[in-house]
Amino acid sequence: MFSNKEMFTETFLQRLEMTCGKSFQESTKRDHYHTLGIMIREYVSSNWIKTNESYRAEKEKQVYYLSIEFLLGKLLRHNLLNLGIDDVVEEGLKELGIELSDLEEMEADAALGNGGLGRLAACFMDSLATLDLPGHGCGIRYKHGLFEQKIVDGYQVELPEQWLRHGHVWEVRKADLAVDVPFWGRVEAINNNGKLEFRHLEAETVMAVPYDLPVVGYQTDTVNTLRLWSAETTPYPINRDIMKYKRDTELISEFLYPDDTHDEGKILRLKQQYFLVSASIRSIVRSYRKQHASLIDFHKYVGLHINDTHPVLAIPELMRVLIDEEGMSWEDAWHITTNTISYTNHTTLAEALEKWPVRIFQPLLPRIFMIVNEINERFCQDLWTQYPGDWRKIEDMAIIAHDQVKMAHLAIVGSYSVNGVAAIHTEILKQREMNQFYQVFPEKFNNKTNGITHRRWLIKSNPKLTSLINEGIGTKWVNHPEHLKELQFFQQDSAFLEQLYEIKQDNKKSLAEKIKAKTGIVVDPLSIFDVQVKRLHAYKRQLLNVLHIMYLYNRLKEDSSFQMYPRTFLFGAKASPGYYYAKKIIKLINTIAEKINNDKTVSDKLKVVFLENYRVSLAEEIFPASDVSEQISTASKEASGTGNMKFMMNGALTLGTLDGANIEIKEHVGDDNIFIFGLTAEEVMNYYQYGGYTSVDYYHHDKRIRQVVDQLTNGYFGDLDNEFEPIHDSLLMENDQYFVLRDFSSYIEAQREVGKAYADQNRWLKMSLANIANSGFFSSDRTIQQYADDIWNISSVKGKVR
Structure with missing residues (x-):
């Protein structure tokens, strides 16, 4: 379809009429953008399907990167570049009098993040696919991302961000894969032949609907998935106040980072966090069950990585699934959970290490609170064995203390790997901020210095510099960015410096x-x-x-x-x-x-x-x-x-x-x-x-x-x-x-x-x-390879996607 510009232009004109129901002469730039986006998504769909089928057939271990933010930006040029068809498309559009740069302007930034945390997640998705690694993203499809900022008389004014105003051409809604996520209600304990079982009753259920985006690797057949969850009402809610239920449900995926300076905001933010992990884990487990009769080896085939403390509820949620739904013992469930989940810490700031009041946490997530409380009790007992009589240390390290649930503590206790994101940051965590935990779990702590995808931040953003580099050292640096070192040979080349x-x-x-x-x-x-x-x-x-x-x-x-x-x-x-x-x-x-x-x-x-x-x-x-x-x-x-x-x-x-x-x-x-x-x-x-x-x-x-x-x-x-x-x-x-x-x-x-x-x-x-x-x-390629080798134990599937 994209092998040459003539074939592209012919296909583009046909698809434009079919998609928009109008002639080329009547069409707008937005029509052109929308048509091109659909064509590209369809172009990758075959490899997208093959990638997922290959992972299932080969029973590859897959990693799911859970993040409250994915700051994707615009995807049109990025996808064209990774597919290696940017020149053909640009030339073909020019033949029709269309500038690709004009179509780029039609695309809204997918503002599903605030800053470095979300942008890092987006770079990691790119590197996972490019390195042919079986890794996917799980996030929330916020209707409004981070606010649109206006400066009025020098002051910041926040306006609702409208990235979905014209739809999102890259996503595929998968309503048939929706899952239910429960809030509120009560837990009933039942003695079944000497075994205690738990049921979550009278819950207010929210339907999580997945929207999948293809994550296209750079000039490879691998296409991974970023799954974003949207909160929708269930067909038959038990809530009597239907309008309130509808509004409360829609709020879950309406705004990134609601104001949590008051209880309503805290409840909403905690809802978002459980919504993300519960929907993701239910979906992952459902997929896993199609290939495996039991979850006893779950950790050998699935890795869950939590990006900062926001998705930490993945720990008690996985425990809930293994105990309540699979009927496992606490010990077996804990072994699987603590060998499945890995955690990245992104901060030493106390205010960013989340803590939730028990008075909010317990009624909103009654079964999850019971599990967190049990994790805390067992952990404190272990500490007592190791530090008998040291009540101060146990108090400082407890997951629940002073009417607060400490998410960073839960993350460390419930994961097998805790990494910082720069050498000094990791040392500060080990020697100061989390030193008490480092003394107990020294084997968990490691460093993975962050990286960025050079494909977006150099090749896409700075094409003139990219061309100069290619002229100087060839193109091998594109797949192996360490070869940029060869540019040092031009330190004394005045002509090269002048071009720079x-x-x-x-x-x-x-x-x-x-x-x-x-x-x-x-x-x-x-x-x-x-x-x-x-x-x-x-x-x-x-x-x-x-x-x-x-x-x-x-x-x-x-x-x-x-x-x-x-x-x-x-x-x-x-x-x-x-x-x-x-x-x-x-x-x-x-x-x-x-x-x-x-x-x-x-x-x-x-x-x-x-x-x-x-x-x-x-x-x-x-x-x-x-x-x-x-x-x-x-x-x-x-x-x-x-x-x-x-x-x-x-x-x-x-x-x-x-x-x-x-x-x-x-x-x-x-x-x-x-x-x-x-x-x-x-x-x-x-x-x-x-x-x-x-x-x-x-x-x-x-x-x-x-x-x-x-x-x-x-x-x-x-x-x-x-x-x-x-x-x-x-x-x-x-x-x-x-x-x-x-x-x-x-x-x-x-x-x-x-x-x-x-x-x-x-x-x-x-x-x-x-x-x-x-x-x-x-480069994030280096960072992700280190995660793959040292933390996740996953390997390239290059050549297996066919």
Whole structure:
């Protein structure tokens, strides 16, 4: 169907008329996009079916990656690229007067995630299929993903995200595979011939309907599945208030991350988590039973991987299935469960290690709570045997304590593998945050440094750089990204470096045009594009960045002799709707941007742009155009980061703390090709443990700090003084929890070094090339192969799909 452009155009025109019921002359761009999407999905369907049949026939062990987020972005170009038919399709469409890029604009970002957690899951899906590994994703089909962000008068305003407004061409609804998920009700215990059995009665049942998306590997026949569950009402609900039942049911898959600052939000979020794992496990078990008479060997053929704490209820849910439905003993069920489930921890932040009040958990999930309680009782008994009399340790490690269910504790106890996502993060988990568990289960803990799919973040996002790399070292790096190392041979090749410079400038010009079209702000492509794009959180320290911008502006206004290389500072970030402080920082960035961008005396030196509604498709335009990658989190707080890898792969230089994967980036590129500043993780944790930091001292002893902090409340921003008082107070009255003022001087010095390095174009280009050359290690292909070998025990099925 796609072997040449003539065949493609003929098929496309036929399908357009059949699909849309109109002639080509009457059709719209959306008709064209919809037709093309259906054609591609049908094109892969044969291999999709063969892949699943092959897994079943060969009885391959399959892994299911359970994640509350899958930040997929747009799939049209990505699927064409992986199928190797992008050129044929693009040329065929051109023959019809259609630009493929225009059709890409018709596709909505599948915004089923918030940030790195969801994007990592999407990259992992791509790598699993590309490496011909039997691995699938399980998530929720949110009707509205993460909100659409608008900036109005400098403030973040949240609008419902409408990615499904025109349907989703890649999904296949499988209503015949729907399963029921119970909530509320009561549990009845029955003595059946001396054996205690449990029945969940009077439950409010929700129907989980699967929507399957094909996950296309790169130029391979393997097509795995991402299954997204939608919550729908059952035909015969027992609830008397039908309208309330309908609304409560639809809410489960309506919004990603409902506000859980109140009980209603907590209940909904816990519902989402159980809905995901219960629907997934019921579906997986049903499929497994078709091949196996008993679940006694379930763990030998199935792996369940929980991405952070959100899907941890997979542990008690699998126990429930094995005990209540299969009639197994507790001991057999526990053996299977703890050899089936593996867990990735993504954070050291206490607020992100979920805890649920028993008063909410128990009535909502009565049978699951009974199982969790039993797991806790048995675990505490084991601890008592190991640490007799140490009540404090048992209290600290208990899964249920102080009327709370601790999900991270349950995850560690109920899984066979616990991995961090960067070397330092894993060490912090082992030595500090989860040290007590590490002492009990040292064999469970391991590291798997995150990675990104270079197919999306380099090949798709930066085709000009991809072409240059291919000219230089051939194409073997596409399947084996470690071969990017060979680019180091071009360090002294002035012609190659000049081409690298031209590509970066072209990308910067393209982004500058989009910035002007979107915001009206004119930025200079010859300036340094200094970029911080990521979720807005205090620990990520967008505040440190903006205070430095205020410092630069002050210097330019007050000191005529002050010299700096022209800078364009770019921000992109969403703050959670209930995160008051983060929203204040967005307002501050936009306020200082307005002040600077309207001051003609500095327009040739300084510009600040906040790009609203940061998302995958926007990120794909930003990374190729970036010069400086801001990775300035408080050391010890960022588990890994993956934006740092995307910037690096596109030739931007990291300006960062020794945190997360920045440390491993530094190890790969060398000290001369990265800009490091600030406290180390050890120093930060020592401050937290022993004290010794007083932010007011830095305020009094550094006039640069004093000036920018005072400007937050002294009339500098006109009538907005009260607006930024919470930020001012966080720095001085609340002792600057994330050490912004402590690292301020070091950050200024590092930024000065950035300016000096960039002024030497030849030096900068060599540094940029060193980053690209050493980015192959950070491919998600490497990460997933390590998961497959070290955790999941699955192997490639290449050649078996036929």
